Amino acid sequence: MLACMRLESAGRQTEEEIQEFPKSVRKDSRLRKFARRVVRFFGQPLSHRLIWTVRQLDRPEESFDFLKYEWNNFTEMPRAESPTSKQFLHMSEVIMENGYMLGPKIGSGSYAKVRLVERITDGKILAAKVIDREKAPADYIQAFMPRELEIVQSVKHEHVAHVQEIIQTDKSVFIIMDYAQKGDLLEHIMNNGAPKENTTKKMFKQIVSAVNYLHEIGVVHRDLKCENILIKKNMDIIISDFGFSRRFDQNNKPSKTFCGSAAYASPQLIKGTPYDPRQNDVWSLGCILFILTxxxxxxDDSNIKKMVQRQKDGVCFPSKLKDKINPDIKALIRRILEPDPSKRYTTTDILNNVWLRSQTESNEDEEQA
Structure with missing residues (x-):
């Protein structure tokens, strides 16, 4: 394959070069068009990074996003002198030195971006959370980021995003982790609507089992929301983004820090009263189950004062759905979204709930059959 792209003479015609490509490339119009552009653009032996790109031409379709992205990198990014281009080139160089190829951006925040990367040794597609040290607030760099890095390396659970490696430089931090091909839960619901009850059960049980594991090892997430619940190719769930996570006080000393998203926050956190961070995680789980259902x-978090009052009054289900929702689900949601934290379910209570347990037992029966 590489031999096809090492031009023996700059004067050879493009179509002659294309004929030397494998049939799998020539039959695919997208790949053929890309290959033609590469041959026209480069009339000399190819650079190390583009050789890697060309080597992917006969790979599965999921690699095509990398091909398009690499082409743009070579024809556009190196020519510009903007800060964005320099940052990109820095990231690309660092990531390649550590055995990865930098791919497209799939998410972003104020000081962190998430990009796809491909591990050169085996071609596995992963995700990289890239934290910009120069843009991140000082309190995040000094307090939150060290906690995040320590925690993500210590957690080991099938439904928590597994961190493969952490790469640190003076300018950036790269957290290389599992890639969830189906995107986040919010995006999935927006595109497909609320899932069926059996799917909701499976997803929610996986989410709760992961949060229960975190609480058992002394970790609170503190930013549980649908955007941080990712869906893998096989529709399994993984929890991600531990930017606000921390070890909680084993002596049950309450927290006072406001963090996370108001729409998923418990009344105690919003009002600024000391709270058990585990119970705040549980409240967020209730919001997630409501959204799944x-x-x-x-x-509605458009008016925080009114929202706190609605939280005190108890959760209300949409009128067009309330008669169609399984009463066991409604009862569980009410026990999780209980304004009084002393009466609110724990993760153990949720896992022992009749609705989730019956789903597990039925699945086991199906598997045995």
């Missing part, structure tokens, strides 16, 4: 948020 109804396809909408349980509380």
């Amino acid at each position: 109804c396809g909408s948020m349980p509380f």
